[in-house]
Amino acid sequence: MSMLSPEVEDLIEGGEFALLDLIRFDLPGKTVGYHRGGRKFTYNGLLYLPNRYLQPGEVSAVGVAVTTRTIVFSNIPVADTEDAVARIEEFNYQNAPVIITSLAGEPNTSNVVGVLVSTIYEIDQVRYNEGAVSGSERTLTMMIDLQPPGRSARGSTGVKRSQAEQQFDNNPTDTGLEHVATNATIPEEWGQVSR
Numbered sequence: 001m002s003m004l005s006p007e008v009e010d011l012i013e014g015g016e017f018a019l020l021d022l023i024r025f026d027l028p029g030k031t032v033g034y035h036r037g038g039r040k041f042t043y044n045g046l047l048y049l050p051n052r053y054l055q056p057g058e059v060s061a062v063g064v065a066v067t068t069r070t071i072v073f074s075n076i077p078v079a080d081t082e083d084a085v086a087r088i089e090e091f092n093y094q095n096a097p098v099i100i101t102s103l104a105g106e107p108n109t110s111n112v113v114g115v116l117v118s119t120i121y122e123i124d125q126v127r128y129n130e131g132a133v134s135g136s137e138r139t140l141t142m143m144i145d146l147q148p149p150g151r152s153a154r155g156s157t158g159v160k161r162s163q164a165e166q167q168f169d170n171n172p173t174d175t176g177l178e179h180v181a182t183n184a185t186i187p188e189e190w191g192q193v194s195r
Contacts, residue, residue: 121146
């Protein structure tokens with residue numbers, strides 16, 4: 001069973017469609033979007049700024065490590081005061097939601113037919129690399145590491161998970177933690193114990 005709308009399926013079956021990648025940052029106090037096109041684009045009421053979302057991101061994980069997706073912006077900072085990514089350090093961005101969406105549209109038009117895929121992430125960290133000197137100024141490239149949402153993405157903290165977290169990360173009907181003891185009922189013994 002396909003999760004795509006019938007209109008998107010028909011467009012794909014026709015063999016020709018336009019692809020538009022969008023990225024939305026829901027930073028505390030500011031929501032901003034970007035796309036790789038040449039002009040501003042509005043989708044679902046949000047204005048997406050052009051030419052800033054340069055690389056959709058590499059996905060990496062080794063062993064049991066959390067899968068990380070790294071997206072790359074270049075020429076940071078910019079003069080646009082509405083550009084929240086250029087001012088990202090002004091926001092409490094840690095674990096802020098990021099949605100990456102690929103839209104299908106009619107070729108050579110601005111008509112969006114529907115969503116191909118949409119993935120939700122959280123910001124893990126922001127890193128910067130300085131570029132080569134161009135004229136008299138140096139450009140800055142910013143890499144934003146994204147991870148899947150939820151406690152499992154942030155690793156073990158030693159704190160007991162709640163039933164709601166277990167269901168969010170795994171399966172909405174999972175009752176695996178329903179009869180598990182809480183930490184408060186487990187005695188903790190410090191130092192050497194003589195038995």
